[in-house]
Amino acid sequence: xxxxxxxxxxxxxxxxxxxxxxxxxxxxxxxxxxxxxxxxxxxxxxxxxxxxxxxxxxxxxxxxxxxxxxxxxxxxxxxxxxxxxxxxxxxxxxxxxxxxxxxxxxxx
Amino acid sequence: xxxxxxxxxxxxxxxxxxxxxxxxxxxxxxxxxxxxxxxxxxxxxxxxxxxxxxxxxxxxxxxxxxxxxxxxxxxxxxxxxxxxxxxxxxxxxxxxxxxxxxxxxxxxxxxxxxxxxxxxxxxxxxxxxxxxxxxxx
Numbered sequence: 001x002x003x004x005x006x007x008x009x010x011x012x013x014x015x016x017x018x019x020x021x022x023x024x025x026x027x028x029x030x031x032x033x034x035x036x037x038x039x040x041x042x043x044x045x046x047x048x049x050x051x052x053x054x055x056x057x058x059x060x061x062x063x064x065x066x067x068x069x070x071x072x073x074x075x076x077x078x079x080x081x082x083x084x085x086x087x088x089x090x091x092x093x094x095x096x097x098x099x100x101x102x103x104x105x106x107x108x
Numbered sequence: 109x110x111x112x113x114x115x116x117x118x119x120x121x122x123x124x125x126x127x128x129x130x131x132x133x134x135x136x137x138x139x140x141x142x143x144x145x146x147x148x149x150x151x152x153x154x155x156x157x158x159x160x161x162x163x164x165x166x167x168x169x170x171x172x173x174x175x176x177x178x179x180x181x182x183x184x185x186x187x188x189x190x191x192x193x194x195x196x197x198x199x200x201x202x203x204x205x206x207x208x209x210x211x212x213x214x215x216x217x218x219x220x221x222x223x224x225x226x227x228x229x230x231x232x233x234x235x236x237x238x239x240x241x242x243x244x245x
Binding site: 009040041071092093095096099100102103105 | 113115127128131134135138139142144237238239240241242243245
């Protein structure tokens with residue numbers, strides 16, 4: 001099975017395209033691939049418990065590792081205590097580590 | 109990182125437009141810090157990121173002159189990352205697409221960056237352990 005790194009920089013409130021990006025991550029996870037979804041920039045906004053955060057908790061429940069850039073969270077005043085269930089804060093360095101390990105990376 | 113890796117980043121956004129440029133520079137900086145060699149292929153508007161004639165400006169609303177405003181320019185961030193790479197003994201090869209440079213009239217790029225073509229991106233990808241394409245919106 002393959003290993004994927006999805007980097008989501010956009011807010012699902014802004015674009016429906018984001019849901020399709022999540023959907024691709026979900027489909028790959030359901031086919032037993034290893035998938036990390038890394039949220040950055042406005043991509044961290046649904047990580048704050050809201051009407052759209054269920055999209056992320058569904059991914060977590062399906063085995064996708066969902067990480068949120070700690071710098072982007074701080075910029076937007078989102079405390080880690082407000083993160084949706086299963087979403088973890090992380091350093092952007094995770095992206096470098098996974099790229100170095102050869103993860104197939106997609107940016108949206 | 110036990111074995112030195114080479115990462116390539118393809119970037120597209122012009123300066124002062126989107127947080128993607130900032131994130132790209134954060135990633136490039138982190139890759140250098142973590143011991144990677146890095147290739148950057150700047151395409152389309154991203155060729156203006158290292159444009160040497162970027163200038164800080166005063167801010168009348170803040171009632172500050174240019175020095176007090178301390179407005180950051182991307183060319184300075186890139187120069188800092190190039191210096192960091194040199195200090196750590198890592199390679200940072202920054203190539204600007206020449207056609208994109210000519211279209212935009214931004215040929216005066218800071219030292220340490222060079223002119224190239226999309227063929228350089230292909231060479232980078234072939235010689236790298238991984239590539240991240242950061243597209244424009």
